[in-house]
Each structure stands twice: as C-alpha cells, then as structure tokens.
Amino acid sequence: MAVSPSTMAAVRASGAIPNAKYLLSVEGIRKEFPGVVALDDVSFRLKRGTVHALMGENGAGKSTLMKILAGIYFPDQGDIRLKGVEIRLKSPLDALENGIAMIHQELNLMPFMTVAENIWIRREPLTRFGFVDHRVMRDKTEELFRRLNISIDPEIEVRHLSVANRQMVEIAKAVSYDSDVLIMDEPTSALTEREVAHLFEIIRALRSEGIGIVYITHKMNELFEIADEFSVFRDGKYIGTHASTDVTRDDIIRMMVGREITQMFPKEEVPIGDVILSVKDLCLKGVFSDVSFDVRAGEILGVAGLVGSGRSNVAEALFGVTPASSGSVELYGKKVDVNSPTVAIQNHMAFLTEDRKETGCLLILNVFENMQVAVLQDKFVKAGFVQEKAIEAVCEDMAHRLRVKTPNLDERVENLSGGNQQKVLIGRWMLTHPRILILDEPTRGIDVGAKAEIHRLVVEMARTGVAVIMISSEMPEVLGMSDRIMVMHEGRVTGFLDRAEATQIKVMELAAQ
Template sequence: MTEPSIAAATRPTKITTDREGPALLSVRGIRKEFAGVVALNDVSFELRAGTVHALMGENGAGKSTLMKVISGIYRPDGGTILLNGREVELTTPLAALDLGIAMIHQELNLMAPMTVAENIWIRREPRNRLGLIDHAELNRRTAALFAELDIRIDPDRLVGDLSVANRQMVEIAKAVSYNSQVLIMDEPTSTLTEREVEHLFRIINTLRAKGTGIIYITHKMNELFEIADEVSVFRDGEHIATRASSDLTRDDVIRMMVGRDISQMFPKVPAEIGDVVLSVRNLTLRGVFDDISFDLRAGEILGVAGLVGAGRSNIAETIFGVTPATSGSMLVDGRHVVIDTPRTAMQQGMAFLTEDRKDTGCFLNLTIQENMQIAALQSGFHRNGFVEQRRLGQECQTLREALRVKTPSMEQKIVNLSGGNQQKALIGRWLLTKPRILILDEPTRGIDVGAKAEIHRMISSLAAEGLAVIMISSELPEILGMSDRVMTIRQGKLTGILDRAEADQIKIMELVAQ
C-alpha cells in the first residue's frame, strides 16, 4: 500500500514580527561541564513570543547542549532560566513540558510498535467510564490536530510503517499537541524533501502567528534566511552574537561560526583519473531499482544525485553487499566478482559510510577508539592470531588528529560527540581498512559549514591519492562542487551521467525530477 502523502503547498511567505517585544524565554549566564570539559561558558540567550530564533554554530559549538538544558534533559552547573519573566527550574523533560517547553530532537524518539495516535497522546490518553483508553476519542483528537496542521496521515497507522519524513511530521504534531509556548526544533528538515520543507514552514508560520516562540537549529543557510527572524551564533561553547536575520549575509554567519573566512567550501584538488576500478552492469534489485550500469575510475569522485526515495542509497547498499542484487554483474579491476555480503565487499577493497549515523553507523555505547577500529580488526592489524592493539591504537590516534575529531579522549563514548565529530570518526573507521573504493552516502548531512569544508577537503585529497569515490548527496552545490562526473537517478532508473564541465543545477533537476 502506498504511504499517505504529506500535504504541501507553495512556499509560505515569511511573517514579519516585532523584535522589540518582551522576552518569552531568558537564559542568563548558563554554564555546563562534562568531565571537566566546558560545553557552555556563561551563555545568555533570549527568545521572543511569535518569533523564529535560529541557532547556528559548528558541531560541538554548544547549541544542542543549551537546548537540552532549556528542555530539562541537562541540569546546568550555573546560571538562571526565566519563562515569562519568572525564574524556573527545569529538572526533567516532563517538568519542561508542563511549563510549556517542547523539543523535537534530530534523532526521532517515537515508538515504532505503537500507532500514530498513541505516540502523540502518550501519558495523556482519553479514558472511558471504565478507565480504559478511549481509542475512538484518541483518533478523533489526532485527526483534528492533523487537520489543523494539514497533515495527511492515518492516526491508526503504526509508526514503524511510516517513512522517516512522516515520522518527523508526527513528532512535530506531538510537540504542537502540548500547546507549548516554546518549541525547539533540532535539524527538523534533515530528512525532508523540498515539498515537505514547504509544508513544515507553513506549520511554523501558523505557530508563529499564534504567539509560539520557536528555536530553530539548522546548518542550512537558505532555511535560516527564509524562516528566521533572529539568529544567534555559538562557537566553542560561547555565545558570539545575536542579530536580526535581515541584517546578516551568508558570509557574516560563516565568519562568526568559524572565526575565519571560508573562501572555498568545495576545495576540489585536481586528481589524475586512472583506470576503471569498478564496473557495474545492469544491476537490479527487484521492485527498488533497475538496470543500473556505470564505471568508476581511480581518482574519480562520482556524484550520485536524485530525490529522496529515488533509490540512491539502495544502489550503494547493493554494491556493498548489504542487499544482494536480483540480477546484474560487477567487475573489480576487470575481474567478475559476486558481492553478496559486506565482508565480501571489504575483501574487494570497498568501504561504505552509511546515510544514518545513529542506526547503521555508530555503536553508540562503545568508545571512539572501539568505533574506529571495529572494521579494521580483520584488515592486517593482527599477528599470530592476535590483534596488534597498540599499532591499531596508534593508527586511530593518527587519524583522529588528521580528521580533527574533537574529543578529550579516545575512550570517550561516541554518543557524547557532536554529529560532525561522529561522522569524522566513522570516516576514520573506513580509512583504517585501506580501501580502494569508498562509498559515501550523505557524508555531510547534519554537519556545520566548517566541518563540511574539512570533510570536502579530505574527500578531495583521498581521490587525489587514487581512491575511487562514489558520493551520494541531496545537496546540489555539494554534488556540483565535488564531482568529476554526476550520475542521476529517478525512481530507481539511471537517467544520465554528466561530466563536470556540462553539469549544472538545471540539467540535474531535469534528470532527477518527475
């Protein structure tokens, strides 16, 4: 059955708000430390009713930590929080919710085995005369909420059966259902298509018109200038500045975020394109993608463009043996190979950075050291049946320094790192295996501009050293800036392969859009 679609409309017009009104939320002198590392240092911040206040900063700048303090997840080590001019203590997330502060996390927290309606009204379910949950009323309330937000999802549908985008909308509806005064959105569009982003912005404008104060964390500059009234920039745990979005340029924001100018976001190093390393012929996964053929050469970055759901990630997973192909063939260095498991792919010199850091990338309860070395344990770091732990540890440390992974210790659990530093650690994991073919699925998703530039520079340097790179990205500037050739996918079909010189945004959109 086809999943219900999310309603969409033309791009909403940004509502002009009064920046001079009284503060709805005031944060004063907040300090927070973790194991002696200062995450927030004397941070102050204000949110006004009926405004969208964007938070910008590199990964690890302190944005998410501050939001977790405001939403009651973390207790601050110093400072005060005022809501409507009255000092409050936010000891737990439930205490924050009771005071009208709700947070939509980047990593969704819905319960897959439960229905949409049950997820939205958990702890607040309507009861019948016998004290049992009144499911009819539960669904009626959900339908009314969805009608207000123009969301077209069946309230009785299991959350586990929804797409990531529709789960995001359910999470948003859940937060709205609390009638919150303050709504925190952490990277809400990271999994949404362009049409779904339009819909989200309409919801935001509706809430803003009702007087809700919205804190909006994003790494996407175009969203900042389209939806935000005010912008606060954080760097290294400190508040750098707050300005009206109308008074800023993109370069202003980047300069404040990183403390320097970034003159080249896509530092493409000229690379000598060598022989064909990987040949894919008529690769098919029944019902998902069909008849995919291309060659990949040493030193080449092959960008893969397509809309969400086009099958890009499925193609990458099949090449790496996660989901074996129904038909078709692959050749590595001209030799026919059957890749039916990731282990086989790794034996052929392949490495695969997956799209989802949390679910398929990081082992969140393991250390950075353990996460980085886990793929390399069978890649030459053993002698006489024993792992050469010292040599492996030294290699991990060398890569940590080269990739600039910000952490006080390699023994820190990877769950405590920012998203960008987690991503860099995962790239380090695969570089330890000394691959010849590197598949990167959304390598800079949810990463700030400074970390993006570092990762772009690293990818370009790896290609210059002779690695063959397949890079999937939903950001056209990234595809155009980094690729030697661009392969376009639409509804599971290969629609074109463009050389760097002929590729532009219009041509790519013509090939990927329906």
C-alpha cells in the same frame, strides 16, 4: 528564587505570569562533561511569536543548551527564565508541563502504536469505566491535524509512515501540549523540498499564534527563509544575536567558525586513471533495476536524485549489505560476487552509511574502538594476539589528522558532536586504505566548517587514486565536488552529466523524469 516545576505549571495554568520582555531567556549557563566544557557562560533569549535560529559548528554547544531547556540535562550554573519567572527543569516531563517541547533530530515515536496513541500517550481520554476512549482520541487528533493542515490517518501505525509524516506527527504531538516554546532540531534533514515547504507553512502558522520557535539548522537557505533572528555559538560560547535581515551568509559563517571559509568545495583536477569499478545491469527486485556505471581511479562520481530514487539502495548492494538480485560487478577488471560487507572489505571497498547513529557509529564504544573495528586483521594480529600499541598509534595519528575534537581516544562516541562522529567513521575507513570509497550523505547534519574539512579529505583521497562514489541530497555539494554526476529516479539511472555541463536545472530535469 527559582520556582519549582509544579509551582510554575500551576502559575502557567492560571495565567498569572509576569509580562516579561522575553518568552524564554537563559543567563550564565555552564555545563561540563568529563574532560569537556560544553557550555561556558552562555546566554540566549527568545521572543514570543518569533523563529529564532540557533547556529554553530558541531560541538558548539547548541544541542547541549537545547537539552537543558528540554529538561534532559541540568546546568551546573546559570538561570533559566520563562516569561520572566526563574524555573528549574528536572526532567523532560517538567519541561512539557511548563510549555517547552523539543522535536529531536532522531524521532522518538513508537512504531507499533497508532498516530493518535503516540500523540496522546499518558494523556489518553478515558471512558467513565476507565478505558481509553479511542473515538474521542481520534476526534482530538483530527482536530489537531486540521489546525496544522496535516493529512494523516490517526489510526495508522507509525511504522507505516514516511520520515516526513513521522516528523509531522512529532510536531503535532509537541503542539498538543499547548507549548509556548517549540524547539526543532534539524527538522528538514530528511525532507524533500515540497515537504520542507509544508513544514514552513506550519511554522509560520504557529508563529502567528504567538509560539516561540527555536530552530536548529545547518542550512543557510532555511535561515533566511524562515528565521526572524539567529544566535551563533562557537566552542561552547555565545558569540552574538542578529536579525536575519541584517547579515549575509558569509557573515554567519565567519561568526560560526571564527575564520573565512573561502573554498567550500575544494575540488582539484587530478589525473583520472583506469576503471576500478564497473557495474552492469544491477537489479534489486522491487527497489532498482538496470543500473550500470563505471568509476575510475581518482574520479569522484556524484549520485543525485530525489528521496526514494534508490541511491542508497544501490550503495548498499555494491557493499554487500543487501546483495543485488541480478547484474554484475567487476572490481579491477574481474567479476566479483559482493554478497557481504566482508567480501567488499577484502576487495578494498569502504562504505560510509547514510545514518551514522543507526548503521555507522557504535555509540556506546569509545573513539579507539570505533576506529579500529575495520582493521582488526592480520596486519595488527600476531600469533593470535592484537598488537594494541601499534593499532592505538595509527588510530591516534588518524584522529589528529582528521582534527577529531575529543579529550582522548577513550571518550565514548555518543558524547561527540555529529561532525566529530562523522570524522571518526571516515577515519575508520581511511585506516583500511580503500581503493573504492562509497559515501552516502557524508555531510548531512554537520556544520559548514566540518563540511569543508570532509570535502578536503575526499579530494585528498581522490588525489591518491581512490575511486569515490558520493551520494548527496545537497545540490551544491554534488555540483561542487563531482567529476561526473549520475542521476537516478525511482530506481532507474536517468542520465549522466560531466562536471563542465552540469547545472542544477539539468540535474533536476533528470531527477524528475
């Protein structure tokens, strides 16, 4: 018999909880969405004081299960047990009251509130007159930060924090609930190596306190550094659980994708043609300066650099999102003032932005609407009317070619996995038949199988003569896919490396100048 959230919270508070083998366990979980079985008879078990990595391709069901454990979704079938007691979670608040906290990949802080206000929202300490006691709230926040070795002013507004510090505030907020279970969804996707090291120190400290941590990541090196165990899901099914010391990287990939991935970076030597894009002394005041480079037909120019180096800003300037303040851009041998994305598209440029949810996908629209948006032009318009059947046919063909996992083109993009959302965006731009393709973090937050597919698509486009600019924070991707690498540091180009001479050490030396 399941225990209600309020009853379970009372039991938890009293400490009268059975001594169970697992801190958290789920059995036989099933969850369906229209046209999709997201989870099918799934099991998962978390031990106290361990870090348990959850692995799988996008669409494998990881996020769906975590949202069930966080009270966001309710399962169609199956049981959830916390310390041996069956529970039913009807809302995120139920989950928090039962000691289950989730830190989402898309951070959910309120930017115009202070750090302390974000952490203690709805639980603010009050004076005897019923007003918020800001002094006590600050003291509680400072005490919490000392425990976690976090150096952030509790009274600063969140909008002034870096992404890394916002992540730390989210972690502190979750810990403030005295959570027994902490779920982290891609917590290092936007962090530098130094920030990742700090995060891991916090995770180890929490683990030593007996907290069970569920860690979702696509980064294999993180798995072997921080996780005690890992579980693999594939196509909504549970595949298996192993200690991280018992397997190799290849074993994990094989479990995740159900096949061997023999070539993660399928780079081909293709003929390099004439210069298509030439950038001279490009500047954006206060952001980057004197950026100059050429890209040729068929060439993949990798752009490397640490967070804050200005890589993404250069890409946005090239596409006219934030036009440069000075400098020149030549396309196909002629100077062009790319002062808007419309001008860029008219000149056969395409731009896959860094954040697919914020600046890429139109989440509430369906797959067809997302794909067609860049090609609603004369080619598919006659006498002022859109040729729906013609454009639908090319979108259907592109979705099939890219192997987008969706019931049909009418499925809302927000219901797709991250990897499939990325494929929809790539499909959108491939339909424009670009000659210059700018990719900003094209494989961030997607699984190894989807990464390999996207890499193959990039190589295929280069083979047809497209000039590719690929910005990436993942060193193996930059080294494995690029013909040349341009390295940036604090808004400046610090050097270029040919494929044959490029190494991780040489790139990092230029990135840290």
